[in-house]
Amino acid sequence: MTARLNRSRLLPPALLAAAFALLAWLVLARHGTPYGFDTGPHRWSVAHRPHDAATTARVVTDAGTGPYPYLAAGLGGWLAAGRTTVRRRLVVALLAVAVLLFGQSLRTALSTALHRARPPAADWAVHVAGHSFPSGHTASSAMAAALLAWGLLRAWPGAPGRSLAALCGLLALAVGCTRVYLGVHWPSDVVGGWLFAACWLAALLPPLTGYADRMADPAPPAD
Numbered sequence: 001m002t003a004r005l006n007r008s009r010l011l012p013p014a015l016l017a018a019a020f021a022l023l024a025w026l027v028l029a030r031h032g033t034p035y036g037f038d039t040g041p042h043r044w045s046v047a048h049r050p051h052d053a054a055t056t057a058r059v060v061t062d063a064g065t066g067p068y069p070y071l072a073a074g075l076g077g078w079l080a081a082g083r084t085t086v087r088r089r090l091v092v093a094l095l096a097v098a099v100l101l102f103g104q105s106l107r108t109a110l111s112t113a114l115h116r117a118r119p120p121a122a123d124w125a126v127h128v129a130g131h132s133f134p135s136g137h138t139a140s141s142a143m144a145a146a147l148l149a150w151g152l153l154r155a156w157p158g159a160p161g162r163s164l165a166a167l168c169g170l171l172a173l174a175v176g177c178t179r180v181y182l183g184v185h186w187p188s189d190v191v192g193g194w195l196f197a198a199c200w201l202a203a204l205l206p207p208l209t210g211y212a213d214r215m216a217d218p219a220p221p222a223d
Contacts, residue, residue, distance in 0.1 A: 009206055016199035020134075023192050024114060027133050032116035038186040045181045046123045054125045054182065061126065061178040063171060064137030069144035072168075073100040076144075079151030080209070082216035092212045096147050099208060100140070103200045107139045110196070116189070123183035135185045138176040138193030145172035146201050154212070 026035075034042070049057075062068070077096025081089040108130075116133040118124075130136065149165035156164070176194060179185040 013199050013203035016195055016202055020192060020195040020199055023188060023195060024110075024133070027116055027188060027192075028114065032114075032133070034119075034186050035188070038188050041180055041187050042119055042123070042183065046183055049125060049181065049183075057178040057181050058126055060171075060174050061137055061182060064141035064144075064175040064179075069100060069140045070097055072144040072148040073097045076147035076149070076151030077208075077212070079148075079155040080212045082154065082212070084216050088215040092208075092215055095208060095211065096151075099201075099204050100143050100147060103143050103197070103204075104136070104140055106200070107134060107136060107193075107196055110134065111136065119183055119186060125182040126184060128184045132185055133189045134192030134196045135176065135179050135189040136193070137179055138172075138185070138190045139197045141175035142172045142194055142197035143201060145169060146197065146205070150205060150209070 073096045074093040077093035078089050080096070081092040111131040111133060114133050115131050118128065118132040145168040149168040152164045152168070153161045155161060176190040179190055180187050
């Protein structure tokens with residue numbers, strides 16, 4: 001039974017890792033040269049980017065960088081710890097931030113190793129640095145949103161928690177889309193960021209959940 005349970009836990013991250021590896025292979029097969037499904041959305045974005053829309057996209061895309069992902073991940077861990085001591089909540093919050101931090105580090109290492117070039121700088125509507133695949137803003141916002149949604153669903157398992165978790169997912173989706181709209185990533189970079197984040201969390205969220213369960217105090221007895 002234990003072996004079957006372990007295999008069932010390993011299957012999702014393994015499948016997601018295989019999907020990411022396939023996409024990375026497709027990117028490397030052409031030495032980073034974009035495919036038609038990359039260039040079409042990129043050209044449309046550059047041609048349909050009025051000032052107000054670009055300004056809004058910059059505001060949204062900023063949610064994927066700076067302190068915001070860490071605050072979201074930490075809050076998710078804090079909420080996921082449940083009704084327990086402040087110390088235990090803080091430990092789970094710090095572990096959630098560590099999951100995000102190590103995920104970002106691995107993503108950076110992969111991006112450096114794959115060294116895909118970004119779209120032409122003349123098309124950028126915001127300053128960027130580093131390589132293109134997988135998208136860092138996309139991966140960071142997706143991991144942070146998922147960790148926050150995890151905490152919200154544990155704190156409020158009913159409709160309010162599901163609604164807030166859905167908003168987290170929509171924000172992460174929006175951040176990824178802005179990277180294409182602002183001209184700094186190809187669509188395949190964004191898909192790669194989502195696949196990476198999903199794989200990383202599919203591997204680490206179950207043990208993190210188990211640890212949070214052990215940290216939580218038992219529910220008080222009913223009157």
